Amino acid sequence: MQVPLASKVRAKVDPHQQRISSRISIGSDPALEGNVIGDEVNTRTTDVVVSNAKRKRPVLRLIPPCEDLSSSSSIHQSSSLSPLPTSSLSESDILHPIPIESIRNKITKRQKPASRSNNLEKENEFGRKKVHSNWTCSKAPPNILSLLRFDHIGGAPTQQALHPATQPQQPMPVIRPLTPIIRLKVHSGDDEQAVGKRKRSAPSVQDRYEGKQSRLPKQRMEPQAKPASGKKDKQSQRPKRTSNVENSREDEVHIVPLPSMPIEVSQGMPSSKLCKVLRIVGGLPRATPRRKEILSAPIKHPPVWAESRQELCEALPYYRSFQSGLYMHRRVAFGYLLEAFPAPRDIWACDGKVIISHGGGQCIRTMRPDGTPGPVSLQADQSHLDARVDTLLLAYERKTPIILIAGKGYEGLPWDLECAYVVLGWYWISSSWVEAEISPKEVSPPEGRNYFHRVKIRFDWIENQGEPWWINPLPQGNKVLTAMRESSPLTPLSSEASSPRRTPPTGVEMWSYDELDSRIPWTQDGANIGAVNEKSPKMDIRTLLNPSLGLLTPPLSSSGDGRASSTCDELKSRKHDRACWPGESALTTQTPLFTMTESSLQNPAFYPGEKCRSCRQPINQIYQEGLICLNSACKAFFLLHTKIGLLPIPPGFHLSYNDDFLVPRETPREVIIPYDIVPPEPAKRVPETEDAYEVGGRTLWRGWVCRKCGRANCRYRWEVWECRNCHNTLAPLDPACLVLPEQSRLSQPPFLGEAKVDPKSGIKSNIKMINEIGCICVIYDLAPAGKIYHLIQPHSAVSDDLLVEYQKSANQGGWFQRRALKAGAVKGQLLAQHFAVNTGASYKYQVDTLSYSFERSPQCVLMSLALITNRVRLVLGEEIGFNEILSVMYREGQKMSWHDDGETGLGPVVASLSLGSSAIMSFRPKSPNRTEMNAGFYTGISSKKVNPNTSLSITLSHGDIMIMQGRGIQIKYDHKVVPMGFRIASTARVIGDR
Numbered sequence: 001m002q003v004p005l006a007s008k009v010r011a012k013v014d015p016h017q018q019r020i021s022s023r024i025s026i027g028s029d030p031a032l033e034g035n036v037i038g039d040e041v042n043t044r045t046t047d048v049v050v051s052n053a054k055r056k057r058p059v060l061r062l063i064p065p066c067e068d069l070s071s072s073s074s075i076h077q078s079s080s081l082s083p084l085p086t087s088s089l090s091e092s093d094i095l096h097p098i099p100i101e102s103i104r105n106k107i108t109k110r111q112k113p114a115s116r117s118n119n120l121e122k123e124n125e126f127g128r129k130k131v132h133s134n135w136t137c138s139k140a141p142p143n144i145l146s147l148l149r150f151d152h153i154g155g156a157p158t159q160q161a162l163h164p165a166t167q168p169q170q171p172m173p174v175i176r177p178l179t180p181i182i183r184l185k186v187h188s189g190d191d192e193q194a195v196g197k198r199k200r201s202a203p204s205v206q207d208r209y210e211g212k213q214s215r216l217p218k219q220r221m222e223p224q225a226k227p228a229s230g231k232k233d234k235q236s237q238r239p240k241r242t243s244n245v246e247n248s249r250e251d252e253v254h255i256v257p258l259p260s261m262p263i264e265v266s267q268g269m270p271s272s273k274l275c276k277v278l279r280i281v282g283g284l285p286r287a288t289p290r291r292k293e294i295l296s297a298p299i300k301h302p303p304v305w306a307e308s309r310q311e312l313c314e315a316l317p318y319y320r321s322f323q324s325g326l327y328m329h330r331r332v333a334f335g336y337l338l339e340a341f342p343a344p345r346d347i348w349a350c351d352g353k354v355i356i357s358h359g360g361g362q363c364i365r366t367m368r369p370d371g372t373p374g375p376v377s378l379q380a381d382q383s384h385l386d387a388r389v390d391t392l393l394l395a396y397e398r399k400t401p402i403i404l405i406a407g408k409g410y411e412g413l414p415w416d417l418e419c420a421y422v423v424l425g426w427y428w429i430s431s432s433w434v435e436a437e438i439s440p441k442e443v444s445p446p447e448g449r450n451y452f453h454r455v456k457i458r459f460d461w462i463e464n465q466g467e468p469w470w471i472n473p474l475p476q477g478n479k480v481l482t483a484m485r486e487s488s489p490l491t492p493l494s495s496e497a498s499s500p501r502r503t504p505p506t507g508v509e510m511w512s513y514d515e516l517d518s519r520i521p522w523t524q525d526g527a528n529i530g531a532v533n534e535k536s537p538k539m540d541i542r543t544l545l546n547p548s549l550g551l552l553t554p555p556l557s558s559s560g561d562g563r564a565s566s567t568c569d570e571l572k573s574r575k576h577d578r579a580c581w582p583g584e585s586a587l588t589t590q591t592p593l594f595t596m597t598e599s600s601l602q603n604p605a606f607y608p609g610e611k612c613r614s615c616r617q618p619i620n621q622i623y624q625e626g627l628i629c630l631n632s633a634c635k636a637f638f639l640l641h642t643k644i645g646l647l648p649i650p651p652g653f654h655l656s657y658n659d660d661f662l663v664p665r666e667t668p669r670e671v672i673i674p675y676d677i678v679p680p681e682p683a684k685r686v687p688e689t690e691d692a693y694e695v696g697g698r699t700l701w702r703g704w705v706c707r708k709c710g711r712a713n714c715r716y717r718w719e720v721w722e723c724r725n726c727h728n729t730l731a732p733l734d735p736a737c738l739v740l741p742e743q744s745r746l747s748q749p750p751f752l753g754e755a756k757v758d759p760k761s762g763i764k765s766n767i768k769m770i771n772e773i774g775c776i777c778v779i780y781d782l783a784p785a786g787k788i789y790h791l792i793q794p795h796s797a798v799s800d801d802l803l804v805e806y807q808k809s810a811n812q813g814g815w816f817q818r819r820a821l822k823a824g825a826v827k828g829q830l831l832a833q834h835f836a837v838n839t840g841a842s843y844k845y846q847v848d849t850l851s852y853s854f855e856r857s858p859q860c861v862l863m864s865l866a867l868i869t870n871r872v873r874l875v876l877g878e879e880i881g882f883n884e885i886l887s888v889m890y891r892e893g894q895k896m897s898w899h900d901d902g903e904t905g906l907g908p909v910v911a912s913l914s915l916g917s918s919a920i921m922s923f924r925p926k927s928p929n930r931t932e933m934n935a936g937f938y939t940g941i942s943s944k945k946v947n948p949n950t951s952l953s954i955t956l957s958h959g960d961i962m963i964m965q966g967r968g969i970q971i972k973y974d975h976k977v978v979p980m981g982f983r984i985a986s987t988a989r990v991i992g993d994r
């Protein structure tokens with residue numbers, strides 16, 4: 001049916017669809033239910049259906065007015081539908097795929113005048129609307145300074161820090177994967193008309209992935225590349241096809257059935273024969289695996305590099321994620337890490353000016369039997385519903401610049417990385433699309449298929465940074481090299497739109513079938529795809545192509561390996577309980593959808609074009625092999641458009657990127673670099689340190705990028721920033737800068753330590769007066785594990801002295817450092833959060849702390865040892881011969897997470913003195929499977945496997961003493977300490993023979 005241009009539509013809204021009704025008008029026709037995505041919408045009343053891919057039902061239904069509504073029984077059935085004002089939908093919406101953004105804008109504009117999309121749209125100087133980067137230079141630099149502070153490892157910057165303009169806003173709406181489908185039930189003439197109109201329309205959802213913007217002029221909507229054959233002109237002159245296909249009323253998708261073969265790709269059997277068949281029948285070029293670019297090691301230093309993940313996270317405000325490959329906050333992407341786990345077709349191209357990677361999320365990392373991390377595979381479709389994918393797609397839409405970091409083990413990097421991480425620089429996301437990725441055996445894919453949707457992301461170098469630092473300058477006078485570079489595809493295009501149409505990229509060689517027969521031999525291992533090997537047995541191409549001749553058996557190998565005995569019957573008997581990768585069923589069907597004869601090959605039924613044969617959406621040619629529809633809702637999703645039809649792409653089939661596609665793109669003007677990749681030096685810039693030194697504040701444990709060598713460092717020394725590479729130092733602490741006791745002493749000490757006891761824990765408490773010092777001691781009985789004593793000692797001159805003495809020793813330098821944890825959960829060394837020094841017997845539990853003998857230790861340590869020993873004697877009535885003291889200094893925001901003190905040889909009594917700010921100390925029973933010692937953490941990174949119930953928490957204040965009595969406390973319980981500000985703790989133990 002042809003929809004008159006000038007006509008309007010009426011839309012019906014289902015008022016019961018409350019959930020989406022605020023965003024989009026909803027309509028639902030029971031007659032259409034479940035019959036939308038990827039299926040033919042078999043109703044003559046539906047011309048445009050916007051549907052929710054997840055729910056598989058239409059949500060908005062536009063009805064052409066030329067249709068008599070009264071005659072549409074399906075609509076009448078939906079009597080609850082209420083009309084949507086037609087003014088909200090324009091003519092172009094009726095005739096073209098309706099981009100979800102535009103629908104959302106229409107709806108939200110009416111409801112929320114200051115919506116996000118409104119913010120993004122501004123007039124440019126030509127009066128044309130365009131999308132602006134949501135992150136501009138004027139907004140970012142002052143705020144990025146705020147990001148340099150952090151509360152705890154992995155903590156996120158505040159929203160205000162990110163973007164003041166977004167402060168009062170509502171949460172970002174999640175973009176649902178609504179999929180527009182146009183069902184054209186027309187003959188070819190109408191078809192052309194409709195398609196022509198659609199071309200000028202706003203983009204579809206798929207266009208989001210394909211890099212097309214709704215406000216681009218017409219020419220930009222056209223795909224960049226020519227059809228794979230490169231003979232468009234000739235094709236257009238060809239007579240219209242006369243096959244049965246043309247006579248059918250509707251365009252159908254023809255998936256070419258191939259000779260069935262015993263292919264067990266998933267079990268590691270070679271798929272190369274199948275790949276070869278595909279190449280032959282599809283007239284595809286030989287596989288041209290991209291050779292890894294080899295660059296000599298860069299002469300220039302990377303501007304920022306690191307030896308551990310922690311150094312990255314503490315020194316760089318734009319990468320503070322210990323776990324994920326994307327650092328984001330509230331849907332703003334800051335940094336993206338390229339590491340060891342690539343997805344298919346991830347590449348580094350054009351000297352790293354183009355990097356194609358993948359969306360994170362929905363992945364599981366398998367572990368190898370030896371405990372090392374194995375490959376990462378998808379466990380669900382990637383889509384907007386995943387926060388990380390959505391954030392990347394938003395960055396793509398908004399043209400938010402993003403910093404890329406490469407980690408050792410990232411395969412794309414063309415030189416050997418001598419450190420764990422390097423910051424590459426600023427990139428913008430120029431394209432994104434969806435591909436099919438086979439699901440691992442152990443994971444259930446969505447019903448009816450065995451693949452997941454994987455989002456691919458293409459990053460382009462932001463040009464105004466100059467050349468990437470890793471590209472070595474060309475030797476002077478080296479004309480050959482220069483000439484090579486000039487003709488290389490590195491030459492940036494002036495714009496995507498002006499990209500010249502090119503001849504098929506190198507490597508695309510169209511062979512005649514006779515030639516094919518002679519040129520492509522079969523090899524037994526399939527390793528040499530396309531290579532000419534005279535000794536290999538050959539397969540008659542006609543035999544190969546025509547299943548109707550009963551030639552479905554694989555060629556008999558000269559080595560007689562028995563594969564010839566695999567017959568169709570055998571194949572048929574193989575159970576396929578679900579459809580495989582897109583088009584896989586066509587590989588095994590015995591009823592060809594399209595009969596290949598010699599003449600059909602000579603007069604192909606399908607001419608490659610710029611639009612998908614099935615969904616009619618424009619396709620960018622990303623791969624040399626030809627056009628592939630990347631609309632995940634389309635029947636032809638991830639099928640190769642070839643001259644003879646749509647071919648499935650089996651796993652293991654090598655797709656080579658089209659050279660045209662890999663040409664670096666010109667950076668759009670709205671992409672503005674908001675700050676330098678080398679963060680400002682902390683002490684000089686952070687506002688609170690401008691007038692006076694911070695002492696116990698957060699700034700002084702931030703990381704730092706050394707200006708001399710570019711190393712990102714953790715602040716590991718108490719008194720100064722020091723580069724662990726070149727020993728350059730920054731801003732040593734003024735020794736006279738101290739937190740005084742009156743600053744940390746609370747005017748109103750918490751009553752009885754504000755203890756909280758879980759009534760289910762069975763912990764009993766009582767109070768004892770320590771008459772000698774006039775203090776109260778609260779005793780918690782954690783029978784049978786042991787007891788905890790909290791001696792509340794609000795006014796102690798010794799404690800006041802100790803607070804000052806500790807700081808003097810620390811500021812003097814050399815004592816207090818953040819020490820390395822023994823078992824790092826992340827790449828590289830992992831330091832504990834707190835600064836510590838150990839004295840007396842060595843205490844090597846969890847953190848490898850340097851030990852000084854009591855004779856060599858600072859005076860303050862001996863003073864605290866004496867105080868603790870005295871107080872423990874008063875409380876327990878016995879003299880404990882403590883032989884070890886661990887002194888810990890916490891700056892604001894630091895803490896000690898769940899752990900036990902179970903050092904081998906540890907005596908039954910552990911006692912600590914608290915100085916400075918109060919801290920909450922909590923105890924919780926260990927999980928039943930974690931009663932063994934040595935499994936705790938000192939990092940602040942919380943483990944997921946722990947029992948979350950706290951049995952007891954007490955507030956330790958300046959001067960208080962806490963005693964744990966009984967080995968069972970360490971065996972049965974974990975404890976953690978969260979200070980409220982600058983704090984010092986001195987913990988005494990008895991360490992016996994190990």
Ligand SMILES: O=C(O)CCC(=O)C(=O)O
Nearest residue numbers: 886896901912977985987
């Ligand atoms: O900071 C504290 O009070 C105690 C620290 C602690 O638990 C330890 O050193 O093992």
Ligand SMILES: [Fe+2]
Nearest residue numbers: 899900901975
């Ligand atoms: Fe402890």
